[in-house]
Structures are given as structure tokens and as C-alpha cells.
Amino acid sequence: MNFGFLKIFTKNSNQSESIDSQTSGNGLLNLLSSLYESQNTSVYLINSTYELVWANKKFRENFSFSKDSKCYNIFLKSSTICQNCPAIAAFQKNQPLDKFVATHEDNGTKVSLQVFAVPVEIDRQIFSLNFVLEKEIPSTKGHETSDNSVFKESPELNKLLFLFENLSIPIILTDLNFNVLYLNKTFKEFLNPSDKVLNRSLFDICNFKGKLPIEEISTRLANSEKVVFTSEISSHSAKRIPVTIEFVPIQSQDSTEYIVSLFYLTTEDDVRTTFEQERYEIFTKLIENGDSGIFVQNDLGQIVYQNDKAGKIFKEFPEFLNEVLKHKEQIFRQGQAQITAANSNTENTFLVEGYPIKTRSTRAHYNSYVIDDLTQFKNIEQELNSLKQTLAKVERKTKSVLFKIDSNFKITDVTGSFYEITGYKVEEFVGKGNGWVEIVYPDDYFRVQNNFSEMFHFPNLSKTFEYRIKKANGEIVWVETLVENLVDSRGKILYLDCITFDIDEQKQAEERLKSSQEEMRNLAMYFESLREEEKKKLAFEIHDELGHILTAMKLELSWVLKKKFLREEVLHEKLHKMIDMIDSMIRKVRSISSQLRPSVLDHFGITAAIEWQAKEFQKQTAIRCRLNLPKQEIQLSEAKSIVVFRVFQEILTNIARHANATRVDIHLDIEGNNLVLTVADNGKGIKPEDISAKKSLGIFGMKERARSVNGKLTISGVSNIGTTVTLTIPIN
Numbered sequence: 001m002n003f004g005f006l007k008i009f010t011k012n013s014n015q016s017e018s019i020d021s022q023t024s025g026n027g028l029l030n031l032l033s034s035l036y037e038s039q040n041t042s043v044y045l046i047n048s049t050y051e052l053v054w055a056n057k058k059f060r061e062n063f064s065f066s067k068d069s070k071c072y073n074i075f076l077k078s079s080t081i082c083q084n085c086p087a088i089a090a091f092q093k094n095q096p097l098d099k100f101v102a103t104h105e106d107n108g109t110k111v112s113l114q115v116f117a118v119p120v121e122i123d124r125q126i127f128s129l130n131f132v133l134e135k136e137i138p139s140t141k142g143h144e145t146s147d148n149s150v151f152k153e154s155p156e157l158n159k160l161l162f163l164f165e166n167l168s169i170p171i172i173l174t175d176l177n178f179n180v181l182y183l184n185k186t187f188k189e190f191l192n193p194s195d196k197v198l199n200r201s202l203f204d205i206c207n208f209k210g211k212l213p214i215e216e217i218s219t220r221l222a223n224s225e226k227v228v229f230t231s232e233i234s235s236h237s238a239k240r241i242p243v244t245i246e247f248v249p250i251q252s253q254d255s256t257e258y259i260v261s262l263f264y265l266t267t268e269d270d271v272r273t274t275f276e277q278e279r280y281e282i283f284t285k286l287i288e289n290g291d292s293g294i295f296v297q298n299d300l301g302q303i304v305y306q307n308d309k310a311g312k313i314f315k316e317f318p319e320f321l322n323e324v325l326k327h328k329e330q331i332f333r334q335g336q337a338q339i340t341a342a343n344s345n346t347e348n349t350f351l352v353e354g355y356p357i358k359t360r361s362t363r364a365h366y367n368s369y370v371i372d373d374l375t376q377f378k379n380i381e382q383e384l385n386s387l388k389q390t391l392a393k394v395e396r397k398t399k400s401v402l403f404k405i406d407s408n409f410k411i412t413d414v415t416g417s418f419y420e421i422t423g424y425k426v427e428e429f430v431g432k433g434n435g436w437v438e439i440v441y442p443d444d445y446f447r448v449q450n451n452f453s454e455m456f457h458f459p460n461l462s463k464t465f466e467y468r469i470k471k472a473n474g475e476i477v478w479v480e481t482l483v484e485n486l487v488d489s490r491g492k493i494l495y496l497d498c499i500t501f502d503i504d505e506q507k508q509a510e511e512r513l514k515s516s517q518e519e520m521r522n523l524a525m526y527f528e529s530l531r532e533e534e535k536k537k538l539a540f541e542i543h544d545e546l547g548h549i550l551t552a553m554k555l556e557l558s559w560v561l562k563k564k565f566l567r568e569e570v571l572h573e574k575l576h577k578m579i580d581m582i583d584s585m586i587r588k589v590r591s592i593s594s595q596l597r598p599s600v601l602d603h604f605g606i607t608a609a610i611e612w613q614a615k616e617f618q619k620q621t622a623i624r625c626r627l628n629l630p631k632q633e634i635q636l637s638e639a640k641s642i643v644v645f646r647v648f649q650e651i652l653t654n655i656a657r658h659a660n661a662t663r664v665d666i667h668l669d670i671e672g673n674n675l676v677l678t679v680a681d682n683g684k685g686i687k688p689e690d691i692s693a694k695k696s697l698g699i700f701g702m703k704e705r706a707r708s709v710n711g712k713l714t715i716s717g718v719s720n721i722g723t724t725v726t727l728t729i730p731i732n
Helices: 028-036 057-062 071-075 087-092 155-165 185-191 202-206 214-222 269-289 308-316 320-326 328-334 375-398 418-422 435-439 442-455 504-562 568-596 599-604 606-621 638-659 697-708
Strands: 042-046 052-055 097-106 109-122 125-136 171-174 180-183 227-234 240-251 257-265 293-298 303-306 336-342 347-357 366-373 400-405 411-416 462-470 476-487 493-502 624-628 663-671 674-681 712-718 722-730
Touching: 028 042, 028 052, 042 057, 087 109, 087 125, 097 214, 109 214, 155 171, 171 185, 214 227, 214 240, 293 308, 303 308, 308 320, 308 366, 320 328, 320 336, 328 336, 328 347, 328 366, 347 375, 366 375, 400 418, 400 435, 411 418, 418 493, 435 442, 442 462, 442 476, 442 493, 476 504, 504 568, 599 606, 599 638, 606 624, 606 638, 606 663, 638 674, 638 697, 638 722, 697 712, 697 722
Parallel strands: 624 663
Antiparallel strands: 042 052, 042 125, 097 109, 109 125, 171 180, 171 257, 227 240, 240 257, 293 303, 293 366, 336 347, 347 366, 400 411, 400 493, 462 476, 476 493, 663 674, 674 722, 712 722
């Protein structure tokens, strides 16, 4: 489906159509209008950047917006995405989801907006079609009865309230509008409210300090989330007391919804004693269920208390207690001591800490001991040290750097090879204007910035991308960055965790490989063209010369056969003529055979073959050749002899084609274990750029031949002086 007709629209309450007239009833917007334009439910469509693409009449009437509006601008009057936005699931997971996104007051009634988002994929683009449901928050009347039950019609709720009544934490039960339905005894003692508190607003009773985010609290509670925030309230003594309030949504069996508000008081002496028993219970559970062994001795050395962990240690290591008593003086002098205990199966090391206990009685003295098994920690420490060493090795070999990026692209917590990768010292770079993206290569800047920006919009997302950076010295290098975003408990993105690798050598290797593959393809085509040219030349010689001789011989033989009576001298003349033709044909066959592979190479070796080829070259081109060859024959393998001869042929061919030379000096010699062939001409001289040019396939072919036998070919030229080619090949 073509989306060319989709346009962002502006609000017009008198407008009956919300699509471009050019669509003529076709396309997505026409379909949406026909289905939802007159619905009583607000419906709108957004793209992956949360911009409004279409909305029905109900939406346009209920909400104010302008061109290029985004959905969170409309609902929250905010510049950031709603924390509970269901469209995130539509875009990221391609699945529908409903969430409450905002709460507002309409004529004294609180209304929560619930958005149901449905993903729509068209032309490989994801859109979210959203339906807005308005849910009024009902009020419930609270009342007290003579038998202390608050809600006659809800026995299970009364059981819960009975539990609240006996807790030492101040608790209030409200409806979804925060109208008070119940206060437990602890709250009444703490705040001492007036008698008329039921059905009043919680926020009026508690007199919180500052303005609270009531709409945000209501929205999160509507999504069945717990909400925690801190503030100050006024006690009956008119003091301001800091509190942490936790709002917990609950639902009764008849589906009525309530909010339980728990108040955790942190200071003030007049309320501290209220929590003595609860704190004692908490400490007891921590001691009983903790990972440390704890036991207490009186001044007679008798154990008056031990938790389960200490009992297990005493049972597993029977001599452990004696070891503790031996080190008692050290434990209380230094505060702690390491003690080793063994049994038949294992040996463990423990850290024992000692704490004297002061009591009201001057006659009773107690000592407490805390035991921690260090064996597992030592194993973990060894594993961590091993991991650190491994990471250090990986860091040295991979050249990587770890850092965090905030929403302004500033970097913090830098570790690793930062200077080696960027050329900047960490301390001089951390405060740079645009942070990390400032060193991104201009051609990659917008792509990298968009990738980082996207990571700040979608939580729990990870990405890997490659790009170039400009180092402090101006050098351009390739890097690869792996990014993950870190979110808090509310889903807000705090920062990006990044690890960046230097992949410049890898990229250069890829480019070299790509270039090498291209050169090999071109070389293969070049050799194929040489073969075709050689075949064409051979076909010409066989057809035009050998064919001509054979045709002439056939005519002579036919003439002889037709004559019944021939004089002897005429017959001898014809036969001698045919013998001359056969001799000419034999010479031509030898010439063709020598072009394919000179027999002198097989019978007399590389020195004789070079001498023969030089004479043939001089005969064909009239370019004088001066030879300097060793007197003794060089013992060279067949494969290496062929390489030397073919490279020599190619050198002479290039001289004939390009050099405009009149003389060639050929020098063949043995230097150590190497055969060295040097060919120099007095031509125009090759240019340096032509030596490495991709079109110089003849030169590339000679170098490849040399490499095939572990040899090396070098070429140098001086303008108007000439060109020198040196081939070096190991003999053994």
C-alpha cells in the first residue's frame, strides 16, 4: 500500500473528513475514517516517532493539539514519552497492549485515560492504532459500625482491616479518589486527627509538604503498580515529620478497587517507641536467617544463644569453637581474626568478629561473635582475579574502551584503551562540547547520533553499529560500538552502557581482500585474453601458412597423378619442389612449438633458453640485446625455470610495446642461494604510478608468478633513462 497520501493534519472541529481529498476513497486513512470517524471512542494513529498521522472526530473534539503534535504532548503536556506508553510494545514487540497513561479531573470527577495500542505493519513500517477509553474513578463511602467492622458487605475486607488494626505501621484505606474510608489505631495515635475524617481527602488530612504528583500517582495505581514517594506531614504536636508513603492498589472479591497507604516514619523521638517491637522482630529474623553464624557467650564461657548457621558450623567443624576461644584475646583486641578449621573432608577459613554486649546489669557480661566463611569468597576472589587478567588480555589484543553516555552525549566512567583508540586523554575529553559524537567522522555523524538518540527513547534496547571517528592527530579510523541502555525501576532510561572496539585493521584487511579479489579476477581475465590471443595467432599460422603449403603439395601431387607419362627430369623437379615444401612445413611446426614451449628450455636449461629468446627478440624487433650470462649451467627446478622464462618473455614483450628502447641489457647471475635476473632498457622509463596501477595486469601477472615460487619482482624507472626489472628467486 502506498503511503504517499498520509499527511499530518491540524484540528478543525467543523471538519467532517480528516484525510487528503486526493486519495479518492483509497488508502489507509479512508479505511480508518470509514470504520472509526463517527465512533464514540477516541481513536488515533501514530507513527514510530509518536507523531499523529490520523485521528477521528471524537479525538479532535476532546483533545487540543497542533500540527506535528506527538501523543505525549497531548496527554501529558510533556516533551518525553509516557512512562506507561503501550505503543512501545506495539513498536518493539509487535503486540497489542493496554495501559493507563494519564489522569485528569473533569467537573469534579477524576478520569483516567486508558490507551489500547494495536500494531499495524504496512510496507514494512510499524504504526500504532490507539483507542482511548475514559474510566471514571468512583467514590466509596466509609463508615464505622458498633462491632468495629467497616464494610458489612465485604467480610474478607474486614479481615484485612482487622490485621491492619493491630499493626504498628500507620495505615489508611482510601477509594481511588483518595477519600479516606478507614484509619488504623496506630495512625490515629500518631496524627490524632479530628473525628470527621472519613470521606475526606487523604491529602487534606495529612497536610503534605509541597505539591504532590497526584495525577501521576493515580495513573500508576490504575496500572496496578505500587507507588512510593517521600514527603513531610504534620503530627499532632505540630512538628513536621519526614515520611515515606507507599500506595498499594487492592481489589475486593466484588471487584471494588481500593488504595492502601502505608506510612513509614524515619525520625522523631515521640513515634520511635511505636516501632520497637517491629524493629526487634525484623532484627531477629535477620539474625536467624542471615548468612553469618552468630553466637553469644556469657562470662563463664557458656553459649547462651546461637543461630542456625553457627550451629551448622559447630557441627561440621567440632574443633572450631576451641579455636575461637584460643584466639579470643586477638579477636577483641583487633576486632576480628581469621581462623582455619578442618574436618576429614575439607578445610575452611573463617573470619570471626567479636563484639562485647553492654547490658543494664553491671554483673552480667556477654560477648557476641559473628562468623563468616571466607572459603567461598576466596574462590570468588580467585575467579575475579582470573577474569580481570583475561579481560586485560582481551583489552590489549582487541583495543577496546568502555564508557557511559548521558542524554547530552557526555561520557563518564571511562576504562580501557581510550587514548590508543581516540588519541585523546580521558581528562581532556570528558568535558568536550558534544561529548562522544564530536569526534565522529562527518559522513557518519547523523547516523551515529540517530542511533544514540533512539537508545534514549526505547528502554531495554541494544544495538551494534560501525562508523568512523577522527583521532586527535586527524587520522580517520573505523570503530564498532555495542550499546545497551540502563533503566531504573520506573522504566526511565538513565544512561547508555557502551563498549567500543578499534576495527580499523580489520576494515583495512577487508579492503585489501576486496582489492586482491578484484585484482585476481582482472588477472584471470588478462590471462584468458592472452590465451585467446595465442590461440588466434596459432590458428592464423596453421591456416595461412601450413594450410597454404599443404594445399600446394596437394595440387602438385594431383598434377603428377593426372600425367600418365612424365619425363624423368620433370618428375624429379616436382618431387624436389614437394620436398622443399615439406622442409618449410617442418620449420614452421618447430617455430610454433618453440612459441608454445621452447625445446631449448627442456634440453639445455634456463641460461640457454634466455640466450635463445634474446636472439629471437633481437631478430624480430631490431632492438639490440647485450647478454651477461654465467658460464656454468644453473640447476633450477622445472617449475622455477618456467617462471623465470615466462617472466623474461613478458619483460621483453613490454619493452617492445611501451619502452621505445634501442638497447636491452640482460644479466643473469647467482647471489648466495638466489637466482637474480636483471633486465634494463634505455627507453622512456616507466612512471611510478603505472607500476601499481590496477590496469597494469602484465606487471601484476609477473609478480604473481614470482610469488608462486617464493620469489620477488621489483621494477624501477627513470624518465628518459630507462626501466630496470629485477627478478629474484630462491634456488633451493
